[in-house]
Amino acid sequence: MxxxxxxxxxxxxxxxxxxxxxxxxxxxxxxxxxxxxxxxxxxHCPCKKACRYHGNCKECVAIHRAHQEHVPNCLRPMLNKKIRLLSELTEHSLASEIEPPKEVLRKEFQEKAPG
Known part of the structure; x- marks a missing residue:
């Protein structure tokens, strides 16, 4: 599904x-x-971030609603798709002004060290 x-x-x-x-x-x-x-x-949770609330949408969303700083990782692709449409209005010039934060991923998504 x-x-x-x-x-x-x-x-x-x-x-x-x-x-x-x-x-x-x-x-x-x-x-x-x-x-x-x-x-x-x-x-069912697509989030790759290492988080104790993985798969617990109810608590995850409540936490994000409470601190009001950003949205849950699982909602980012949907929001980014909408923001991309708006960004086209300025030829995506905002992209060069943004540096994403470094995030800690769950073990299965962490890059393996060469060797």
């Missing part, structure tokens, strides 16, 4: 935008039910 850009959830949003709330909610619940079944015992 794919989560990002899930066809059923995209269709649900199309229905919501058309004003068909009932169908949108039906499709959304189908997606949620499939998600609950598929990820009952599997890791």
């Amino acid at each position: 794919i989560i990002e850009n899930n066809p059923k959830e995209l269709e649900a949003m199309r229905e919501f935008h058309k004003g068909n709330r009932q169908e949108g909610l039906r499709l959304q619940e189908e997606f949620a039910a499939e998600f609950r079944e598929e990820y009952r015992d599997k890791d």
Whole structure:
């Protein structure tokens, strides 16, 4: 099951935008039910960062809402996609002004030392 850009959830949003709330909610619940079944015992979190809240969305989001400094890592690709569209307005000139922070990744995503 794919989560990002899930066809059923995209269709649900199309229905919501058309004003068909009932169908949108039906499709959304189908997606949620499939998600609950598929990820009952599997890791659904795409975050690569080393974090004790990995996979615990409820606490992770609460922490980010509380400190208000940045968004959870799992939401960054979606937000960056939207920001990229805005950045086109200035020919992405902001990119040369930004240096991303160094982050500590989970062990399975850390680069192996040569040798």
